[in-house]
Amino acid sequence: MSSTAAESELNSLIRHAGAHRMRPPGHPRESGRSATFPQAEREVIHLHEVNLPACDGQLDVIKEGENLTGAMSGLGAVYSAMRRADVVVFASPVHNFTVSALLKNFIDLMVFESHRPSFIGKPAVLVATAMGAGQDRLFAYLRDVVHSWGFRVVGCLGAAASMLDEPWYEARLQGAIGQLAGRVATRIADQRPRVGLRDVVAFNIWRLVVEINRENTPIDHEYWSRRGWLSAHYYYPCRTWPPARWIARLIATAVRHQIIGRKLKPVT
Structure with missing residues (x-):
């Protein structure tokens, strides 16, 4: 293209x-x-x-x-x-x-x-x-x-x-x-490609966005749910650095607390 x-x-x-x-x-x-x-x-x-x-x-x-x-x-x-x-x-x-x-x-x-x-x-x-x-x-x-x-x-x-x-x-x-x-x-x-930490973090953040905005964008939630991504480690089977999933979950949890606790600040 x-x-x-x-x-x-x-x-x-x-x-x-x-x-x-x-x-x-x-x-x-x-x-x-x-x-x-x-x-x-x-x-x-x-x-x-x-x-x-x-x-x-x-x-x-x-x-x-x-x-x-x-x-x-x-x-x-x-x-x-x-x-x-x-x-x-x-x-x-x-x-x-x-x-x-x-x-x-x-x-x-x-x-x-x-x-x-x-x-x-x-x-x-x-x-x-x-x-x-x-x-x-x-x-x-x-x-x-x-x-x-x-x-x-x-x-x-x-x-x-x-x-x-x-x-x-x-x-x-x-x-x-x-x-x-x-x-x-x-x-x-390669049927099980290697995925980097940044990609795993991005997937977890996107999943968080889908879950938090379930009422605003139900079409996203239904799409992710139908594909099993709301409980998956990534979009497809892959290999990654072993601590990547743990680190990604920690980051997503921290972001969730900021949103739910109304602690988000404007980017300056």
């Missing part, structure tokens, strides 16, 4: 990946804007070509549920493509140390996924290009977002946009893509 109207550097990076046979498995399609790699197929969605409305608030979607028809049909098409895929690659240039405005708008429209995640355990790869710094901060933000949607990030690739046509940098990029492809293949095959 590419998220900028000025896409030459991202397209170049995608071509490099294709030349190196980066091979996430995909679903064959008889039509559509797709291109086939050896033993794989990719479908590239450019967000500037999708009819997405500007997000002006999604509180009704959070409380009442998403409607991906009508004005949101473009979002529905992207959502369906992501659901069909075996691996989703999120690609964005670095704009002021974060994702592009196009991708940010898409993320805002997809806010229901943070409350009712449906991409549970689906592998995701993050790709970024930058003229200077900021890739690490973009990855940190985007990783948190897609984790809240249920994805597990299996790899990241950041490239210097100004160097993509330099032969010496191309050689290094090819090597990095090859290493990333190997990691992605290994992690995709």
Whole structure:
């Protein structure tokens, strides 16, 4: 998924990946804007070509549920493509140390996924290009977002946009893509992936939010309850640092006491 109207550097990076046979498995399609790699197929969605409305608030979607028809049909098409895929690659240039405005708008429209995640355990790869710094901060933000949607990030690739046509940098990029492809293949095959402390804490905090806001957003509570997450350690079976669950529960308990005891303070 590419998220900028000025896409030459991202397209170049995608071509490099294709030349190196980066091979996430995909679903064959008889039509559509797709291109086939050896033993794989990719479908590239450019967000500037999708009819997405500007997000002006999604509180009704959070409380009442998403409607991906009508004005949101473009979002529905992207959502369906992501659901069909075996691996989703999120690609964005670095704009002021974060994702592009196009991708940010898409993320805002997809806010229901943070409350009712449906991409549970689906592998995701993050790709970024930058003229200077900021890739690490973009990855940190985007990783948190897609984790809240249920994805597990299996790899990241950041490239210097100004160097993509330099032969010496191309050689290094090819090597990095090859290493990333190997990691992605290994992690995709892992049936019990490793999850970090930050992810376990985030899951516990989200569960706390769902429980506390049961009356305000019953649709969230019903969704989590139906999937057994209100009593689970994580969205899916995983391995983690042994003390992580204990630490996450302590943090969630402390946050609960702050909320119930009306001790929350404005962030300053």
